[in-house]
Each structure stands twice: as C-alpha cells, then as structure tokens.
Amino acid sequence: MNDPIKDLKEDVGQVVNKESVNDGQMEPAARPALWKLFGAAFVLSGCSPSFYYHAARRRLITAVAFYTTNRIVRRMEQMDKDKDQLGQQLIRASRLAELGEMAAGFAHEINNPLQIIKNEQTLIEMLTAELKQNGELKASENLTDIEDSFKQINLQISRCAQITQAILKFGRKTESVWQDVELQSFMPEVVAMVSKKASVNGIAITQHLSDRSVHVHVDPSQLQQVFLNLFNNAIDAVIERHGGGGGEISVETVSTNNSSVSIQVRDNGCGISPENLKKIFSPFFTTKPVGKGTGLGLSVCFGIINNMGGSMQVSSDLGSGTTFTLTLPAGKS
Numbered sequence: 001m002n003d004p005i006k007d008l009k010e011d012v013g014q015v016v017n018k019e020s021v022n023d024g025q026m027e028p029a030a031r032p033a034l035w036k037l038f039g040a041a042f043v044l045s046g047c048s049p050s051f052y053y054h055a056a057r058r059r060l061i062t063a064v065a066f067y068t069t070n071r072i073v074r075r076m077e078q079m080d081k082d083k084d085q086l087g088q089q090l091i092r093a094s095r096l097a098e099l100g101e102m103a104a105g106f107a108h109e110i111n112n113p114l115q116i117i118k119n120e121q122t123l124i125e126m127l128t129a130e131l132k133q134n135g136e137l138k139a140s141e142n143l144t145d146i147e148d149s150f151k152q153i154n155l156q157i158s159r160c161a162q163i164t165q166a167i168l169k170f171g172r173k174t175e176s177v178w179q180d181v182e183l184q185s186f187m188p189e190v191v192a193m194v195s196k197k198a199s200v201n202g203i204a205i206t207q208h209l210s211d212r213s214v215h216v217h218v219d220p221s222q223l224q225q226v227f228l229n230l231f232n233n234a235i236d237a238v239i240e241r242h243g244g245g246g247g248e249i250s251v252e253t254v255s256t257n258n259s260s261v262s263i264q265v266r267d268n269g270c271g272i273s274p275e276n277l278k279k280i281f282s283p284f285f286t287t288k289p290v291g292k293g294t295g296l297g298l299s300v301c302f303g304i305i306n307n308m309g310g311s312m313q314v315s316s317d318l319g320s321g322t323t324f325t326l327t328l329p330a331g332k333s
C-alpha cells in the first residue's frame with residue numbers, strides 16, 4: 001500500500017542527496033529550512049495523510065524550486081563577474097603587447113638619428129684634434145671645457161644607443177633564432193639592464209658563473225626576456241620584504257653536462273605561499289596591485305623555456321626567499 005510519510009521522506013532525502021552529489025556540499029543556510037519543512041510535513045501528514053501529504057509535498061517542491069533558482073542566479077552572477085574580469089585582463093594584455101610594439105618602433109626611429117649624431121660628433125672631435133695638432137687651436141681653459149663636453153656628449157649618446165638597443169631586443173617580434181650563447185658574456189649584459197633599478201632599492205645582484213666557458217643553445221632575445229622577468233619579480237619580492245636595503249639576488253650556473261645547463265636565480269624576498277606556488281605559472285595570476293602586475297611574466301617565461309626544450313622549476317619559503325631553476329639545452333663549448 002502507498003505510504004505517504006515514507007514517500008515524503010524519500011522525496012526530501014533525494015533532494016538533499018542530489019544537492020550533496022552535485023555540489024559536494026549543501027548550502028548550510030538551506031539545510032534547516034528544508035528539515036523544518038520536512039518536520040512540518042511529517043506532523044501534518046500524521047494528521048491526515050491523504051490531504052496533508054499533497055499540500056506538504058507541494059510546499060516542499062516550491063521551497064526546493066525557490067532555493068535552486070536562487071543558487072542558479074547567484075552562480076550566473078559569479079560567472080558574469082569572472083567573464084568580465086577575464087575580458088579586462090585580456091584587454092590589459094593586448095594593450096601591453098601594443099605598447100611593446102610601439103616602444104620597438106619608437107626605439108627604431110630614434111636609433112637612426114642617434115647614429116648620425118654619433119658620426120657627426122666623432123667628426124667634430126677629430127677635426128678639433130687636428131686643429132689643435134696644427135697649432136690652429138691654442139690650449140686654453142675653454143678648449144679643455146670643450147673637450148670635456150665632447151666626452152660627456154659621447155657618453156650620453158652611448159647610453160641612449162644602449163637603451164634603444166635594449167628596447168629593440170626586447171620588443172622585436174621575430175622568428176626564434178637559435179644560437180649557441182656564451183653565458184659568461186650574456187649574463188652580465190642582462191644583469192646590467194636591471195642593476196640600476198636594483199641598486200636604487202639597495203639590492204645587490206651577484207653572478208656566480210662557471211669559470212670555464214659555458215654555452216646554451218637558445219634564442220638569445222627570448223632568454224633575455226626570461227631573465228629580465230625573473231630579475232624584476234625578484235626585485236619586487238625583495239622590496240616587499242626588505243624595503244630599501246638588505247636585498248640579495250644571485251644568478252648561478254649550478255650544473256652543466258653535455259646535454260644541459262642548469263641556472264638558478266635566487267632571492268631573499270618575501271617568498272611564495274604553498275597555495276600560490278601552484279598558481280604562479282598560470283596566465284593572469286598575480287598578487288600585485290592593478291596596474292603593477294599583469295600575471296603574464298612567468299607564464300610567458302614558462303612557454304619560452306618549454307619551447308627551447310628546457311624546463312623551469314621553482315622552490316620557495318614564505319618569508320625567506322625564492323629560487324627559480326632553469327634547465328637549458330647545452331650548446332657547443
């Protein structure tokens with residue numbers, strides 16, 4: 001025979017179970033409401049099963065429908081928010097790419113007149129030296145000042161040329177160019193690009209490179225990009241922990257063999273929590289404020305190193321520092 005109370009119990013049980021299976025957990029706020037309803041239905045159906053059973057069942061269905069609709073609406077709202085956020089991050093990423101292209105174009109345009117200025121300046125210097133040699137220009141305090149000015153102009157032109165070259169190297173979008181790159185000459189060049197930023201923040205960057213010449217087979221401009229990202233992240237982490245002094249960053253060749261070379265970049269910065277450590281290579285993961293971090297650096301580095309046939313690992317202690325280990329294909333030494 002039909003047992004209305006048993007049926008009702010089963011209905012409620014099914015609803016509760018289904019929620020548990022679908023979502024792992026039932027929303028705590030909904031639990032007492034459902035059980036209250038079930039209790040009421042139980043009492044009512046005890047009075048007159050045939051009449052109250054249907055009424056209670058209707059109420060139960062209405063309550064469950066209401067509760068489920070609420071959940072769906074909340075989830076849709078969350079999905080909308082996530083979509084918006086992802087859209088904004090993509091816009092920022094593409095703006096960054098555009099900026100990179102603009103910077104490369106700008107550097108290229110500046111580079112040509114800069115070369116002309118450099119040639120003209122060398123010519124003026126040569127002619128002045130000749131005039132001096134022929135006795136047409138007498139030694140004087142003014143002449144010494146003019147010569148000092150020439151030196152200063154020369155120095156500043158070289159600085160500008162270095163900056164434009166660095167931007168060009170960084171921003172140029174070219175096919176990968178694989179070469180054997182010697183670490184002993186490559187690494188100081190990259191370190192020089194961030195040493196100013198490091199020193200103004202009281203950070204020392206030390207290089208412990210192998211004494212004998214070590215080559216890696218890579219695309220040099222892409223590898224430069226990877227190290228710049230790692231150094232910039234390390235600088236940020238060190239500033240976060242130490243403020244303006246006491247920071248240390250080191251880059252070291254830790255092992256070499258015929259097929260691979262391992263390089264470590266260490267810092268004594270703020271470190272990364274175990275939870276965040278799992279996410280740092282994901283695109284758009286950042287702990288930095290809006291406008292400072294894009295969360296793209298490490299994911300791009302990871303892609304570049306993988307593409308080179310190498311690997312990239314990280315270990316970190318929250319509050320004491322982080323080590324990135326790159327293993328790269330060895331070149332011919």
Ligand SMILES: Nc1ncnc2c1ncn2[C@@H]1O[C@H](COP(=O)(O)OP(=O)(O)O)[C@@H](O)[C@H]1O
Pocket residue numbers: 229233234237267269270271272276280285286287288292293294295296297298299322
């Ligand atoms: N050396 C480091 N020390 C501490 N945290 C780091 C370090 N390098 C990366 N991170 C963490 O990884 C996150 C992702 O880095 P990245 O992909 O370069 O993006 P972004 O620098 O734009 O935040 C950073 O926001 C930071 O939380």
Ligand SMILES: [Mg+2]
Pocket residue numbers: 229232233297298
């Ligand atoms: Mg970064």
